[in-house]
Amino acid sequence: MAEATGLMSQYAEEAMYVAGGTDLIPNMKHRLFEPTHLIALKSVSELSGIREENGYLRIGAAETLAEVARHPGVQKLFPALSDAAGHVAGPQLRNAGTIGGNLCLDTRCTYYNQTSFWRGALGYCLKKDGTVCHVTSVGKKCVAAHSADTPPVLMTLGATITLAGPQRKRRVPIEDFFIADGICNTRRTPVEIVTEIRIPLSAANRRQAYAKLRQRKSIDFPLLTVAVSADIEGDGTVQSINGVVTALGARPRALSGWDDLAVGSTLDADMIDELAERAHEQCHPLENLIVDADWRRAMVPVYVRRVLEKLLIA
C-alpha cells in the first residue's frame, strides 16, 4: 500500500492505478487516458479478502467480480450483490475486473467511448480534449452516464467505502462517494486507493433485489440498473424501503418519496404500480447512451415493477 501511494505521489499526473484493467485499458486504447505509468493494485495484499468483521462484511477492493459473485458469504448475506456482480460484462471480464474498479468505473457516453479519430472528427467534447457537450449542446456540464452495476446495490445496503492515501485513511458512505459530474464522478482524490467495501451485517435481514436492462444479456454495460431493499414484517407491512437506479445520469440516483408511499402499507400490486410511477416521475435520461432516451425512460417503471416483484418472493 505504502509503495503504491508513494509511487502515485511521485509520478502524480503521469500515473494511474490499474486493478483488473478491464475499464482502463480499453479507455487507454481510445486515448481517453494517457498515463505514462500504471501502478498495479491487484497484488496489494490489503486489498484482498472477503470476511465478516466487527458487524460488517468486508470485501477487499481487488477481489474480482467473479469471486464476489460466487462467494458463499456474499450469496447468503447479500444475494442482490452477488447477482449484480455476476451480471457485469461477460465471464472473462468478471475474472479480471474488480469490485474496486467497478466503484471507480469511468462514466460512459456515446460521444466519449470512441476512438481518438472518431472523437476528433466531431471536434472532441468537454470530458476529453474539447469544449462542448454534444448531448446537451449548450451545457457546460458533462452528463456522461454512471454505468457500474454494483454501486446501486451497495447503496441500498448502506455500504461504506474505505479510501487510503499516503497520510490518512477515511471512510465514506457510498451515497456520498459519487457526485453529479460526468467528467469525474467520485470524491476519490487521484492519490487515494479504494481499499475495501464494508456492508453492515444488519442489512442482511433486508429483502434485496436487482435487475438490469442491456442490449445483449451476455456482455453489455447497463442501459438501466435498478436495486431495491426493504424491511417487510411477517404480515407484509413495509417498515422501510429504498431503491436506486443508475445508467441514466452521472451518478446513481436514490429514489425519493418511496417511504411516504409504502411505509406502513403492504407491498401489493397497486403499491408496486405507485412506486414504479414515482420512480418514473424522477428519471429523465438524456441522449448520452446509444439507445433512445425516451425508451430508456419508459423502461424505468417496467424494471422497477420487475424488481419489486422479485423482492416479494426474495
Added chain:
Amino acid sequence: MPAVTQIVRLNVNGDLREIGVPMHFTLLETLRYELGLTGSKQGCDKGDCGACTVILDGRPTLSCITPVCEAEGHSVITVEGLADADGPHPLQDAFDLHGAAQCGFCTPGILCSAIALLEQTTSPSRREVKEALAGNLCRCTGYSKIYDAVMSAAQRLQVEAHLDRSHR
C-alpha cells in the same frame, strides 16, 4: 515517447519464455508478435469479443486488455497448448465432428473458455456451457453446434475417466 523495451518471463503452454518486449505491449501482442503464437486472435482488441481468450491460471482471460507484465508469474495456456503429443483434445475432435467451427475466427477463444469449464466439471448443464461462453462472440455458427460439441466432449471426458479407472 519512444517505446521502452523490457525483459519479461512468461510461462506459456508449460514452456518458460524470456523475451524482450515493448513495455506497453498487451499479452496478446506479445503472444502473436513476439512468440509467433498466432492462434489467439486479435478481433476487437478492446475487450468486447472474446477472440483473444487465453487461460490464465485456469481462468479464461482476455489477453488483448491484459498488460504483458500482469501475466508474469502466472500460467498462460493458449489454443496452441490444448492438444498433447497424442492428438487433439477431445473438445477439438468434437468441434470437428459437430461442425462447430465455420470461419474459425472465434474458435481458439471458445476452445479456451470451454476447456477452462471442462477442467472444473465434466458434467456441465447446457445452461452452464452457455454461461461459460457468454463472453465469446461467434458470427457464423449460431452457437448451437458449439454447445453440442462442448456437451459431447464433456461426455467423452467422462467416459475416458471411467475407462481409466477400470483399467487400473
